[in-house]
Amino acid sequence: MVDVYIDGASAGDPGPSGAGVFINYKNGQVENHSIPLGEMSNHEAEYEALIHALDLCLERRLSIVSFRTDSKLIDEAIEKRYVKNKRFQPYLEKALKRTDQFDLFFMKWIPSSQNKSADALARQAIQKNGK
Structure with a gap:
């Protein structure tokens, strides 16, 4: 199983x-991805991080993945397969289409203190906007 840490920042x-x-x-190999997203809200950036990470895993033909996020919004949306704010419905639909392609997909909420690598990558990506 591969562990995937995600974060969005604005x-x-x-x-x-x-x-x-x-x-x-978990074999000594890691990947770091820092993806500029342009102008959007923090919640949209969290969803974009999830979708980009899912795409990366699918491109690598990974079948069993365990995702970690410090966003309760993302964790609950995936767990319940539902969003209250309809503005996020298209993001959730994209994400669920992707999660359903894995043999096993896990999502776990973690505190920000355990998500420092993904947070640093998201903050680096902010600086890449417009370059």
Whole structure:
């Protein structure tokens, strides 16, 4: 099983945003992805981080993944397969189409203190906007 840590960040709400994805293969191999997202809200950046991470895992043909996020919004949306705010419905639908392609998909909420790698990558991505 591969552990995938995700985070989205915005400098303003909305503002320049970025996604961070840290993939730990648990064999000594890791991947770091810092993805600039342009202008969006922090919640949108969190969803974008999730979708980018899912795409990366599917491209690598990973079948069993365990995702970690410090966003309760993301964790609850995936767990319940539901969002209250209809603005996020298209993001959830994209994400669920992808999660359903894995043999096993797990999502776990973790405190921010355990998500420092993905957070740093997301913050780096903010700086890449417009470059």
